[in-house]
Amino acid sequence: MRVKYEKSKGLTDTPLTYCPGCTHGIIHKLVAESLVELDILDKAIAIASVGCSVFSYQFFNCDAQQAPHGRACAEATGIKRVLPDNIVFTYQGDGDLASIGIAETIHAANRGENITVIFVNNAIYGMTGGQMAPTSLIGQKTTTSQDGRDQAHHGNPIKISEMFATIDGVAYLERVSVHDPKHYIKAKKAIKKAFRYQKEKRGFTMVELISTCPVNWGVKPVDAMKWVASDMIPVFPLGVFKDKGATNE
Amino acid sequence: MAKILMKGNEAIALAAIKGGIDAFYGYPITPQNEIPEYLSKHMLDLGRVFLQSESEVSAINMVYGAAGAGKRVMTSSSSPGIALKQEGISYIAAAELPCVIVSVMRGGPGLGSIQPSQGDYYQATRGGGNGDYQLIVYAPESIQETIDIMKDSFNIADYYRNPVLVLVDGLIGQMMESVDFDKPVKERELPEKDWATNGTINHPGRRNVANSLHLDPYGLEQHNIHLQKKYNLIKENETAFELVNMKDAEYVIVAYGTMARICRSAIEMLNEKGIKVGMIRPITLWPFPEAAFDEISEKAKGILCCELSMGQMIDDVLIANNGRHKVGFFGRSGGVLPDPEEIVDAIVNFKDKVVK
Numbered sequence: 297m298r299v300k301y302e303k304s305k306g307l308t309d310t311p312l313t314y315c316p317g318c319t320h321g322i323i324h325k326l327v328a329e330s331l332v333e334l335d336i337l338d339k340a341i342a343i344a345s346v347g348c349s350v351f352s353y354q355f356f357n358c359d360a361q362q363a364p365h366g367r368a369c370a371e372a373t374g375i376k377r378v379l380p381d382n383i384v385f386t387y388q389g390d391g392d393l394a395s396i397g398i399a400e401t402i403h404a405a406n407r408g409e410n411i412t413v414i415f416v417n418n419a420i421y422g423m424t425g426g427q428m429a430p431t432s433l434i435g436q437k438t439t440t441s442q443d444g445r446d447q448a449h450h451g452n453p454i455k456i457s458e459m460f461a462t463i464d465g466v467a468y469l470e471r472v473s474v475h476d477p478k479h480y481i482k483a484k485k486a487i488k489k490a491f492r493y494q495k496e497k498r499g500f501t502m503v504e505l506i507s508t509c510p511v512n513w514g515v516k517p518v519d520a521m522k523w524v525a526s527d528m529i530p531v532f533p534l535g536v537f538k539d540k541g542a543t544n545e
Numbered sequence: 546m547a548k549i550l551m552k553g554n555e556a557i558a559l560a561a562i563k564g565g566i567d568a569f570y571g572y573p574i575t576p577q578n579e580i581p582e583y584l585s586k587h588m589l590d591l592g593r594v595f596l597q598s599e600s601e602v603s604a605i606n607m608v609y610g611a612a613g614a615g616k617r618v619m620t621s622s623s624s625p626g627i628a629l630k631q632e633g634i635s636y637i638a639a640a641e642l643p644c645v646i647v648s649v650m651r652g653g654p655g656l657g658s659i660q661p662s663q664g665d666y667y668q669a670t671r672g673g674g675n676g677d678y679q680l681i682v683y684a685p686e687s688i689q690e691t692i693d694i695m696k697d698s699f700n701i702a703d704y705y706r707n708p709v710l711v712l713v714d715g716l717i718g719q720m721m722e723s724v725d726f727d728k729p730v731k732e733r734e735l736p737e738k739d740w741a742t743n744g745t746i747n748h749p750g751r752r753n754v755a756n757s758l759h760l761d762p763y764g765l766e767q768h769n770i771h772l773q774k775k776y777n778l779i780k781e782n783e784t785a786f787e788l789v790n791m792k793d794a795e796y797v798i799v800a801y802g803t804m805a806r807i808c809r810s811a812i813e814m815l816n817e818k819g820i821k822v823g824m825i826r827p828i829t830l831w832p833f834p835e836a837a838f839d840e841i842s843e844k845a846k847g848i849l850c851c852e853l854s855m856g857q858m859i860d861d862v863l864i865a866n867n868g869r870h871k872v873g874f875f876g877r878s879g880g881v882l883p884d885p886e887e888i889v890d891a892i893v894n895f896k897d898k899v900v901k
């Protein structure tokens with residue numbers, strides 16, 4: 297018998313808590329596979345943030361810490377400075393990273409902390425029940441922007457990758473999506489590259505992943521994937537925003 | 546090493562080094578700046594970690610990270626900065642991680658002043674962070690005592706897996722005294738940090754997790770019961786206080802830190818007047834030395850709680866006294882230091898009213 301598909305050894309046996317059609321699970325898998333393939337799982341320390349991924353400390357099959365809302369990059373810094381040879385990564389939502397934790401994230405990037413940030417942008421506060429996020433799109437209806445996000449009242453969706461591209465300490469930064477197989481393969485490559493850069497001690501690396509929240513967007517899972525392509529990617533264009541010198545795979 | 550003359554804040558920093566600090570994370574604020582300044586140079590020279598963070602919020606979460614990774618880590622700040630750290634402190638206490646926090650109090654509330662104060666007694670002993678947690682809080686009265694406590698603080702934190710808060714006021718931070726760094730530290734058998742999140746490569750077959758989330762109410766209650774048992778053990782083992790002239794004292798002053806020093810002078814002046822006054826000086830504010838109040842003579846005419854605040858420790862004094870004696874209060878705040886004569890006057894005209 298040939299095994300065609302297997303759960304990554306980078307994930308524990310704990311069942312994921314994500315809703316059907318949520319791409320948090322896919323992103324977990326890509327992170328886990330990357331850690332295993334680069335042979336760094338046993339050196340890895342995951343920082344779970346506050347959001348739907350709060351339980352990721354139970355899912356990644358490595359050591360982990362659970363950070364207060366927004367503070368993941370500070371916690372990661374604290375660890376990495378005392379354990380420079382370990383692999384430290386944060387897994388953060390858009391509310392966590394782009395709103396309450398933007399200062400911690402910017403300064404970790406600016407110091408060139410040799411950590412990897414997995415930034416899951418689903419344009420909403422998933423865990424708390426669908427409130428407006430700093431990344432919510434203009435016109436997007438959320439429980440706290442019931443008539444749709446209004447630029448004059450709420451400002452525009454914040455573009456984290458564009459902002460962070462201006463920071464010198466960033467070694468690698470790419471925005472990817474996981475809404476179809478083609479993009480999924482690219483996303484995997486980006487995550488793996490970010491971790492490889494960390495292994496090579498190149499500095500701060502971040503992968504922004506456009507992710508779905510069918511439950512709080514109020515759409516079917518399939519339509520959520522379509523909405524990523526039709527509505528989110530035009531506002532959050534995919535691509536490499538920073539790469540301080542490509543190396544051989 | 547012979548006695549040397551040293552400024553309080555620098556002595557705190559050097560004592561932390563002697564106590565085995567691995568990493569320091571902090572953000573500048575007066576009147577504690579000499580601590581990070583001193584460490585910024587000496588920690589790097591020693592090959593240890595020093596990092597100035599972007600905020601106190603960030604600093605305490607860096608502490609959380611490094612503490613979880615099993616290292617001896619410290620932060621220092623002053624009143625408004627400690628306020629910002631409270632969320633992280635609650636998480637660290639909940640996750641049962643050891644660390645040392647130094648708080649050099651200044652006048653408040655708000656931005657307040659940069660002068661010495663004891664207005665953060667509540668902040669230290671009640672916490673501004675959420676939930677049922679306690680810090681082990683030390684309130685030394687001299688630079689020497691601060692050094693001795695600092696040297697032991699990492700051991701205490703490691704032993705109980707709990708944050709230790711060393712609470713001094715700006716005067717202790719800023720003044721100079723002749724001090725000795727060689728006093729022996731109490732021996733403690735420290736448990737191995739087999740819980741450290743340093744990669745499964747260091748503990749194969751087991752994932753280590755630093756966490757404070759317990760969504761199951763019964764699970765969280767069990768965690769709180771577990772914490773409470775630990776706090777009770779700390780109460781039993783670590784409560785520290787000094788008794789001064791307590792035999793047959795007509796009045797008993799309760800004071801800590803800089804205020805206790807001022808009260809020492811007042812007590813001498815009162816004794817010269819023929820009024821016998823003793824003092825209970827809490828060295829740990831949490832646990833509060835309730836047992837010390839059993840040492841007060843039944844015939845005592847009253848207890849005077851003296852603080853550099855509008856009255857915060859007075860709550861614990863009233864609880865510890867439990868209605869046994871009359872209790873009065875004397876306080877100055879905002880950074881004003883009283884003359885000993887003011888305390889003499891407060892005893893001579895003792896009023897058993899806690900007028901704040």
Ligand SMILES: Cc1ncc(C[n+]2csc(CCOP(=O)(O)OP(=O)(O)O)c2C)c(N)n1
Binds near residue numbers: 365392
């Ligand atoms: C200090 C603090 N403020 C607010 C919350 C409540 N809270 C929990 S998750 C969350 C938003 C998370 O959104 P995001 O980071 O986008 O993650 P998602 O659930 O969408 O993956 C908020 C506001 C909290 N736990 N702590």
Ligand code: SF4
Binds near residue numbers: 314317318320422512
């Ligand atoms: S609420 Fe949204 S983000 Fe959270 S698990 Fe469900 S679908 Fe995913």
Ligand SMILES: [Mg+2]
Binds near residue numbers: 389
């Ligand atoms: Mg989100």
